[in-house]
Amino acid sequence: MxxxxxxxxxxxxxxxxxxxxxxxxxxxxxxxxxxxxxxxxxxxxxxxxxxxxxxxxxxxxxxxxxxxxxxHKPKVDWFMIILLVTTLGLGFLPMISLEYMDTRHFSVNKTIIVLLGGTVAIGIMLIDYRKWKTRGWLFYSLGVLLLIVIMCFSNTTINGAPLLRIPSIITIESSKSLPLFFLAWASFFTNEKLKIWQFAILFFVPFLLFFSVHSIPITFIMYTVMVFVMLWWSKFSRKTILFITGSTVGLFMIVAFTYWPFLMTYHKRSLLAFLNPEKDPNGAGYLFLRVNELMSKAGWFGNPVKKEFIPGAHTDFVFVSLTYIYGWLFAIALVIILSLIMVRFIFVSNKIHDSFAKLLLIGAVALYSVQLASNVGMALGVFPHTSISLPFISYGLMPVLLNSFLIGIVLSVYRRKDLLLTRYS
Structure with a gap:
């Protein structure tokens, strides 16, 4: 029977x-x-x-x-798919506006980057994210190992930050470890047995390694914001979370004052120029003054015909170049479109009851929003200039892959939101 x-x-x-x-x-x-x-x-x-x-x-x-x-048919978040396709498509706009698409190198590379971004997002969507819940130590170890490899075998630098460049293939720098730590912390925070001292060690080991490889400041910021945003959604009590947050903020302030004399000259000059660019208009302050000038000339409808030199027009300051060329109306629309991705992250997270999935989505919101806010903020003069890309719009492989990975996570969670297998809970 x-x-x-x-x-x-x-x-x-x-x-x-x-x-x-x-x-x-x-x-x-x-x-x-x-x-x-x-x-x-x-x-x-x-x-x-x-x-x-x-x-x-x-x-x-x-x-x-x-x-x-x-x-129980697997769900597809078509709204997120539409946002992904739209933003990947908008990534061609700087190339077209700056006439870089006429150059075979840029046109071919950008096309490959967009195709890889879409492939990563769909590929992650098809993977069952719940299998990662028990592999936090694996991701954490790989992230630490990557930073150690960069520290020991770097063969070039950008703005003082060491890189591991594999000729004609890829450039590896410290921010590449962020997705690994992202998956690791989502796993760690679902563990009710995680202790404060364990959190401290797990948090500060990568943080100190970031310092050891002289990472750009935004890498520290993205890592810290990601961890502490996820911390507030963890299984720690509110009292414990407040204690950890307060202690860490106090420690950071002490470290900031202590570390300032040893800060690399490039980063120090950049911070001082942000506070008072007029003091060094032909040196460190030039970029701040130039960006402010271009943004003030943009107007509502831009300057599509007038050509002016725009530093980092297709990379770090792509938001400045697009605002100058197409105007403030376009800039506002672009920010709204990019913000819809973050809003969608939050919307999906509110529909999910699985703690691991919610931590993944909250972490994705943190990583994505830091990029968006930092790039737009430095264009508006609110934040210091950092080597941070505008999600999907700036030219570059890794920024597109990182954000496609985050969207893939959301698609993976949404696809399985009605399948809560007990073996993964």
Whole structure:
């Protein structure tokens, strides 16, 4: 009679297309069949007859399977897909506006970057994110290892930050470790046994390694904001979270005052120029004054015909160049479109009850919003200039891949939001 149960379950799952849904439905129906069987046994029926009664209660396996297939069909967040395609498409605009698309190098590279970005997002969507929950130590170890490799084997620098350049293939710098730490911390924060001292060690080891490789300041900021935003959604008590946050802020202030004399000249001059650019108009303050001048000349409708030199027009200051060329109306529309991605992250997170999924989404919001706010903020003169890209718009492979990865995470969570397998909870 035991075979009758498995035959029934197989007939049901044969109607279901999704492999993940097959397993979920089989587990759920198996549980309910056992409950019904126990109920009939309590009424005095023998084991075999109780099982037959429980199966008969379920009705037609074909009909039930079709209902389950419709109910548990993997979801696709088409709104997020549309935002992804739109932003990847907008990434061509700086190339066109600055006439870089006429150069084969830029046109081919940008096309490859966009295709890779889309592939990463869809590829991550198809991966079951729940399998990562128990692999936090693996991701953390890989992130630490990557920083150590950069520290030991770097062969070039940009603005004083060491890089590991593999000729004609890829450039590896410290920010590449952020996705690994992102996945690691989402895993760590779901562990109710995580202690304060463990958090401190896990947090400061990468932080000190970032310092050791002289990472650009925005890398520290992105890492810190990501961890502490996720901390507020962790299983720590509110009292513990407040204690950790307050202690860390105090420690950072002490370190900032202590480290200032040893700060690299490039970063120090940049910070001082931000506070008073007029003091060094032909040196460190030039870039700040130039950006302010270009933004003030933009007007509502821009200067599509007038050509002026714009530093970093297709990379760090792409928002400045697009605002100058197309005007403030376009700039506002662009910020709204890019902000919709962040809003969608938050919207999906509010629909999710799985703690690991929610931490992934909250971490994604933190990483994405820091990039968006920093790039737009430095164009508006609110933040110091940092080597931070405007998500999807700035030219460059890794910024596109990072944000495509974050969108892929959201798509993966959304796809499985109705499949809460107990083995992953």
């Amino acid at each position: 035991a075979n009758k149960k498995y035959i029934f379950l197989n007939e049901v799952t044969d109607q279901i297309k999704s492999k993940e849904a097959k397993k979920y439905v089989a587990d759920e129906l198996g549980y309910h069949l056992q409950e019904a069987k126990n109920s009939w046994m309590e009424k005095g029926l023998p084991v075999a007859e109780a099982e037959v009664k429980a199966i008969d209660q379920m009705g037609s396996p074909i009909k039930l399977g079709k209902q389950m297939n419709k109910l």
